[in-house]
Amino acid sequence: MDKWENNKAWFLVMPVCAFVAFSAIIPLMTVVNYSVQDIIGPGAHVFVGTDWFNKVLHDYRLHDALWRQFLFSGLVLLIEMPLGILIALAMPKRGWGVPFSLVTLALPLLIPWNTIGTIWFIFTRPDIGLFGSAINSLGVAFDHTRRPLDAWATLVLMEAWHWTPLVALLAYAGLRAIPEVYYQAAKIDGASPWATFYYIQLPKMRGVLTIALLLRFMDSFLIYAEPFVLTGGGPGNATTFLSIYVVKLALGQFDLGPAAAISLIYFLIVLLLSFIFYQVLQRVGKGEKA
Amino acid sequence: MKGKKKTIALIIYFGLLFLPIYWMINMSLRTNADILASFALFPIDLTFANYIKIFTDASWYSGYINSMIYVSINTLISLATALPAAYAFSRYQFMGDKHLFFWLLTNRMAPAAVFALPFFQLYSALHLIDTHIAVALAHCLFNIPLAVWILEGFMSGIPREIDETAFIDGYSFPRFFITIFIPLIRAGVGVTAFFCFMFSWVELLLARTLTVTDAKPIVATMTRTISATGLDYGLLAAAGVLTIVPGALVIWFVRNYMAKGFALGRV
Numbered sequence: 001m002d003k004w005e006n007n008k009a010w011f012l013v014m015p016v017c018a019f020v021a022f023s024a025i026i027p028l029m030t031v032v033n034y035s036v037q038d039i040i041g042p043g044a045h046v047f048v049g050t051d052w053f054n055k056v057l058h059d060y061r062l063h064d065a066l067w068r069q070f071l072f073s074g075l076v077l078l079i080e081m082p083l084g085i086l087i088a089l090a091m092p093k094r095g096w097g098v099p100f101s102l103v104t105l106a107l108p109l110l111i112p113w114n115t116i117g118t119i120w121f122i123f124t125r126p127d128i129g130l131f132g133s134a135i136n137s138l139g140v141a142f143d144h145t146r147r148p149l150d151a152w153a154t155l156v157l158m159e160a161w162h163w164t165p166l167v168a169l170l171a172y173a174g175l176r177a178i179p180e181v182y183y184q185a186a187k188i189d190g191a192s193p194w195a196t197f198y199y200i201q202l203p204k205m206r207g208v209l210t211i212a213l214l215l216r217f218m219d220s221f222l223i224y225a226e227p228f229v230l231t232g233g234g235p236g237n238a239t240t241f242l243s244i245y246v247v248k249l250a251l252g253q254f255d256l257g258p259a260a261a262i263s264l265i266y267f268l269i270v271l272l273l274s275f276i277f278y279q280v281l282q283r284v285g286k287g288e289k290a
Numbered sequence: 291m292k293g294k295k296k297t298i299a300l301i302i303y304f305g306l307l308f309l310p311i312y313w314m315i316n317m318s319l320r321t322n323a324d325i326l327a328s329f330a331l332f333p334i335d336l337t338f339a340n341y342i343k344i345f346t347d348a349s350w351y352s353g354y355i356n357s358m359i360y361v362s363i364n365t366l367i368s369l370a371t372a373l374p375a376a377y378a379f380s381r382y383q384f385m386g387d388k389h390l391f392f393w394l395l396t397n398r399m400a401p402a403a404v405f406a407l408p409f410f411q412l413y414s415a416l417h418l419i420d421t422h423i424a425v426a427l428a429h430c431l432f433n434i435p436l437a438v439w440i441l442e443g444f445m446s447g448i449p450r451e452i453d454e455t456a457f458i459d460g461y462s463f464p465r466f467f468i469t470i471f472i473p474l475i476r477a478g479v480g481v482t483a484f485f486c487f488m489f490s491w492v493e494l495l496l497a498r499t500l501t502v503t504d505a506k507p508i509v510a511t512m513t514r515t516i517s518a519t520g521l522d523y524g525l526l527a528a529a530g531v532l533t534i535v536p537g538a539l540v541i542w543f544v545r546n547y548m549a550k551g552f553a554l555g556r557v
Binding site for chain 1: 383405409435488499523526538541
């Protein structure tokens, strides 16, 4: 299906470009500016070239934050993607259960991110939280404000609780788009549920799962509000992810140069990884189709 | 038998989904002293004091109004600009269309933390700090690309014969677009509005950076309470519960559109 060729379509895209350019290009150029200058005072700045980049690339705190970020995103994706698909498979296909499931799943997604942090802060406190005190009464010491491992467990659990529904919703949408004929054919062939899943459902869900994976990777990599509220990056620096580190540098200590340099590196990493994910998934999908 | 197991697993999962929310509601109905004094699975001395405080204290309830205002503005801007753009992407081939589409999406990937400070300076220079429009514009950064992405999917599902027929019948483009095309994809518009509302409503960092008092959103008001010494858990929980309410209402209203949109297999 070839699209109509018409460069006048640019007029339709113009408003979007204007808005996004205003809120993306101007600020981004400001960041680029900062990353190559040393701001001494209002109106006083010196061009420093790549000094900031050199400095931050050798900054062990940045390395630590980066590894933490990768570990966090990896863990979260490993939990959320399979769990989300399982939930989507278990969801009802017709009847009142459909709107009920959809509304229930959508609920955590519409809670403001810092409220999510607040909910889990209260829920997992060892003294007043249901989760914290339940774990403690089992004889396991649990305190996410003091023990790094507990803080991590809490954050990963919270992130899985918060975002698995999104994966489930998208996977469910993908499942609903599969025509009934496919299932009938599978039945006639005597395909096992696993074979039906692997050869029909999974390939058909490729598109939505790509979106889900990309969205989940991006958002878990950019996470800020929830750990900010729940752990504040602590205990120590155990949960200081990249966003938290950048904001601490830029707004907390006003180290604009290094913060800008890190920001650009950060942005490039997200871009690069998203691009790779996208390409790989497209390729894998094409192989399966043939 | 197998279906039953699935349903039970699903119900357990939904139960786990509700548990943390229930716990916050539980906390919001107790006084702070009560919370700290004893552990209870459900509120024994039921009190609405926390909610009353929020509804009578302007520094609290104005936060909700501010949030509602900028979220609405943002959803309107996002939809109004994304609709024609998504049409262009789904129907026409033009110079640089693929690059433009990818560039738009990259903005969805930009860390908000990266933009916080430049935004602050940009809007300071324009004297827009602490206005609703500033936050609404800032949130366009990630909502417009998303809206274009979702709408394009819905529009590509509409056969182009419809456009052709309408143009042969002598419809002008704006008239065709508004009276015929948009009603055809109203499920898509509903889903898009839902996502725009959601992402603008839940965002904290930019909203907090760009406001001081007049347009301060509720999410920022809440962080203020957290950093204060002598945390009032009851009040915090009540404020949290109230931030969930608008989202729950929106889901309730778009649930049919959502079911329809999901049936189309496009999100």
